[in-house]
Amino acid sequence: MLQILGKTSSINVRKVLWTCAELALPFEQEDWGSGFRATSVPEFLALNPNAMVPVIRDGDFVLWESNSIIRYLAGRYHGESLYPADPCERARCDQWIDWQASELNRAWSYAFLALVRRSPAHQDRSQIDLSCANWARHMAMIEGQLAKTGAFIAGSAFSLADIPIALSINRWLETPLQHGDLLAVEAYMARLATREAYWAYCRNGTP
Structure with a gap:
């Protein structure tokens, strides 16, 4: 059975857990990270020399980096509905996944x-004010994209890209700062609220 190493309070671990739920993929999860088993021990470093969660073990296959993991799971376990085979649709999905990891994460880091x-x-x-301003600017980009699609971040259908983006929005909503009116974001989260995994791994009170 697939093993997921990482504490469930981690936003990156929750990406993987949510993806598994969407794929109806059974897994075993072990708590690693701050407050649990230390990722600095040789046993963990042999799996991920970065000493960071999540890590998966799928039989003899070991993989780290949350976005690589969710892409692998969708590819390995028939997740075409989440991660389209069409090159253009897949690239659009990848665009938002990569943007979340590089641009959006960098914007919120200090404020969070x-x-x-x-x-x-x-x-x-x-620095807090600058980070909040950058975060708000990136949230405005999400608002604009959702207003354009009228549905999900990469288009008309729920995709793998919605998992990291929705988790990022949840982090925004759970952080005590001025949020402003983002009507398309609000409608988007309401659409996602029809999915069980959203409540289990996104809007579960964990930023």
């Missing part, structure tokens, strides 16, 4: 560590 994690190293007010 300051306002949610209460990191003593991230309490510079000017």
Whole structure:
């Protein structure tokens, strides 16, 4: 059976758990990371030298990096409805997955560590304000895209890209800052609320 190593409070682990739920894929999950088993031990480093979660073991196959994992799972376990075979549709899906990991994550990092994690190293007010402004700018891009599609982030149908994007929106909503009116985002989250996995792994109170 597929094994998922990583604590369920991790946004990146929840990407993998949500994907498994959409694929109706059974798995075993082990808690690793801060507050649980340390990822710095040799046993874990042999699986991922970055000492970060999630990691999966699928038989003899080991993989790390959450976005690589969800793509692998969709490809390996007949997830064509989530990750289209058509090159153009797949590229559009990949575009938003990669954007979330590179641009959006970078925008929120400082503000999230300051306002949610209460990191003593991230309490510079000017840096918090800058991060919040950058985060809001990226959320406006999501708002614009959702207003354009009228449905999901990559088009008219739910796709693999909606998993990291929705988790990012959840993080935005759960962080104590000024959110403003994002009507397309609000409607999008309401559409996602019809999916069981959304409540289990996205809107579960964990930012």
